[in-house]
Amino acid sequence: MADEEDIILADLNDEELVEQMFDDLYDGLKEEIEESVNILLERGWQPYDILTKALVGGMTIVGNDFRDGILFVPEVLLAANAMKGGMFILKPLLAETGAPRVGKMVIGTVKGDIHDIGKNLVGMMMEGAGFEVVDLGINNAVDAYLDAIEAEQPDILGMSALLTTTMPYMKVVIDTLVEKGIRDDYIVLVGGAPLNEEFGKAIGADAYCRDAAVAVETAKTFVGRKHNQLAAG
Amino acid sequence: MTNPLHDLLSTRDWLLADGATGTNLFNMGLESGDPPEFWNETKPDNIRALYRGAVDAGSDLFLTNTFGGNASRLKLHNAGHRARELSRIGAELAREVADSAGRQVIVAGSVGPTGEIMEPVGTLSHASAVEMFHEQAEGLKEGGADVMWVETISAPEEFRAAAEAFALADVPWCGTMSFDTAGRTMMGMTSEGMAEMITFLPNPPLAFGANCGTGASDLLRTVLGFTATGTERAIIAKGNAGIPKYVDGHIHYDGTPELMARYALLARNAGAKIIGGCCGTMPEHLRAMREALESTPKGDAPTLDQIVAEIGPFSSDSDGTGDQSGAPKRERRGRRRA
Numbered sequence: 001m002a003d004e005e006d007i008i009l010a011d012l013n014d015e016e017l018v019e020q021m022f023d024d025l026y027d028g029l030k031e032e033i034e035e036s037v038n039i040l041l042e043r044g045w046q047p048y049d050i051l052t053k054a055l056v057g058g059m060t061i062v063g064n065d066f067r068d069g070i071l072f073v074p075e076v077l078l079a080a081n082a083m084k085g086g087m088f089i090l091k092p093l094l095a096e097t098g099a100p101r102v103g104k105m106v107i108g109t110v111k112g113d114i115h116d117i118g119k120n121l122v123g124m125m126m127e128g129a130g131f132e133v134v135d136l137g138i139n140n141a142v143d144a145y146l147d148a149i150e151a152e153q154p155d156i157l158g159m160s161a162l163l164t165t166t167m168p169y170m171k172v173v174i175d176t177l178v179e180k181g182i183r184d185d186y187i188v189l190v191g192g193a194p195l196n197e198e199f200g201k202a203i204g205a206d207a208y209c210r211d212a213a214v215a216v217e218t219a220k221t222f223v224g225r226k227h228n229q230l231a232a233g
Numbered sequence: 234m235t236n237p238l239h240d241l242l243s244t245r246d247w248l249l250a251d252g253a254t255g256t257n258l259f260n261m262g263l264e265s266g267d268p269p270e271f272w273n274e275t276k277p278d279n280i281r282a283l284y285r286g287a288v289d290a291g292s293d294l295f296l297t298n299t300f301g302g303n304a305s306r307l308k309l310h311n312a313g314h315r316a317r318e319l320s321r322i323g324a325e326l327a328r329e330v331a332d333s334a335g336r337q338v339i340v341a342g343s344v345g346p347t348g349e350i351m352e353p354v355g356t357l358s359h360a361s362a363v364e365m366f367h368e369q370a371e372g373l374k375e376g377g378a379d380v381m382w383v384e385t386i387s388a389p390e391e392f393r394a395a396a397e398a399f400a401l402a403d404v405p406w407c408g409t410m411s412f413d414t415a416g417r418t419m420m421g422m423t424s425e426g427m428a429e430m431i432t433f434l435p436n437p438p439l440a441f442g443a444n445c446g447t448g449a450s451d452l453l454r455t456v457l458g459f460t461a462t463g464t465e466r467a468i469i470a471k472g473n474a475g476i477p478k479y480v481d482g483h484i485h486y487d488g489t490p491e492l493m494a495r496y497a498l499l500a501r502n503a504g505a506k507i508i509g510g511c512c513g514t515m516p517e518h519l520r521a522m523r524e525a526l527e528s529t530p531k532g533d534a535p536t537l538d539q540i541v542a543e544i545g546p547f548s549s550d551s552d553g554t555g556d557q558s559g560a561p562k563r564e565r566r567g568r569r570r571a
Contacts, residue, residue, distance in 0.1 A: 069549060072414065072421025073387075074354045111266030112309060115348035117419070139309045141266070164512040165255035167477065168265040168484055193413045193447075194477055194512065202479035 009036055014043065018054045025058030026065075028078025030085040037086045047090045048099035051130060055086050059128035063213035066121075073117060076212070080124035087127060101132060103223040106148045107158035108136030110169040118192060119160040121212040129216045131156075142176050149186060155223050158215070159205075161192040171203035178204065187222040191215060236405045238339050238380050238439055241293065242467050246531065247501050249523050250471060250509025251287035251295035254343075257515060258283060258298075259483060268310045270302045273323040280323065284330040288338055290516040291523035294507065295331075295338065296382055299323040299373060300345035303365045305357075316365070317372035324376025341382035341407065342373030344395060351390040359394055366398030374404050381406035384444050384471075387419040389430055400436040407507070409444040409469050412455045416552025424458025425554040431466065442469025445511040447548040448476055449488060449496040453503055453540050454547060458554045460504035460534065470505035472496060474513035475545075486513020490521035495543050497522035502532045 009032065012020055017036055024032040033055075040050050062079045065071040071079075107123050109116040116138045123133045134152050136144055149157055157177075161167045170190050177183040183204070190205040200208025206222060209215035241248060258269050261279045272280055280298050287295040302320040304313040312319070324342055331338040347365055349357040370381050381404050383395040392408060399406040410418050410427055417423050422430075424443070431441050443455040452472035459468050475488025488496075493510060500508045508526070510518055541547065 069415030069417070069551075069553065072417065073419050074421065077350070077354050112268060113266075115346070115350075117350060163255065164253070164477065164484060165259070165263070165269060166266055168259070168479070171479065172265060193411075193419070194445075194473075196476055199477055199479055 021054045022058040028082045030082040033082045034085045037089050047093035067213040102130040104132040104154040105156040106134045106154040108140040109138040109160045111141045113161050113166040122215045125212040125216050156187045158189045174204040248293040248507045251292045252510040252514025253512050270319045280326050286516040288334045290519035296341045296343040297323040297327045300343045303369045305347040317368050320369045320372030321376040324373045324378040328377030340378045342378030344383040362394035363398045366395045367401045370402035383408040385411045396434050406438050407440045408438045409442045411445045413446040415549040423554045424455045428462040428464050440467035440469050444471035450545050454552050456503040456505050467506040469507040470500040471509045471511045473511045490518045493518040494521040494525035499535050
């Protein structure tokens, strides 16, 4: 498509620029996203609107195509990296402006598991959806989860496992929460390639999330429900 | 180069590989989250029992307990420096069990993924990946493994790095990838893409194929994807025994021995030559698979519908190959200025 004219981001009107940001997120173009975020800020957009309308909107498309098997992990990682570039600019501004908080999640891969690619994707997509995410990284023992939820008081605890040898460890964590009488204080979401819905239920999680896009949808549903319950209670 | 597996493949129509490692070790008391490779040293009798379970059930080939035995994975347990040693011990125990089997049994040195993402998307360089795989391969070779067996790989870059490491170690090898995401690997590789990649390797594997993933049905569809490319290389099928369930405090895969026996026959009919199981596949499954393969003649390749009818549905509509691979990517609106 070399014959097409190059796009000057600053020349686009707001609507075109947001559309362009969707494309740029899809293509993982970090510098372009950073530039567009700055342009919108200069035009007087609220940081929260840039996050929800441009970045979250774009990542939703990425998430849907990932869910539908059109995009795969490498592309999604690049898209998430581009979004991170935009978020880096917005984060301090969001804090200053007291933007509404969707919810908070503590997430980590369980002890001994193989890698944290899926967990990272979930974390980034959750941030993309406006959640505050505290990432515990890989290789988390029960205590690491307990310490983090104590310190962070999240709405959601997310755990990921990819191996047969580590899947049961999620149950160890949930059982410990039950023992301590704090299981119901948190929404517990689990994920990982070998898992399934029934497995998630059997170990006592609130839900199993097949992929990062589903994780975001599920998190929103549960957080919404929790807020409703609080309002009703 | 002559090699016992190469010889077996040229004289036999099919070989029975082994089943699960993790699932079996849990039943012996392995704590979730702990590295199975430590048991090579601390509980060698359990590892011998694991190996004997497969051999006694009729496996012609079994994998060493070294799946996570590379520096990157062992580092999680502060044992990154012990990759070569733990791999060697795992292979030594396997050699001992294979040599006392009373028949020819192949020891395949299991090499799992590093767990890191390779450049350019991630941070692991090709050179570092090759170095880690090479270190493990040398250990497995010292311990007496007949072939290297890289498995559960998602990224083509990582698969190629392992191949290069095996060339450095000057050992024959086999390799499987895990197709768990809408028929592709997590990194997006199709069965077709893997078969093509193999043809470009300077040291191609003795056999290649698929392991783990989502369920036995999906794995068979992947095997059909390999054979559709017209490859003449031996194909490996190591599918999970159904899907995992949590029963009475431990993991149980819902695939029965009867189901795995049907899977084994379908796998052979689909064109696989080395047939085994992955997660959830216990010695009783292997026995049923062996018995079925011995007592049933090879038939025609199954259709997708036949696979569904015999062992259950697929987890996704398509496997991403052939005509179905043209799912449109998002239309670009224009080109960014430089």
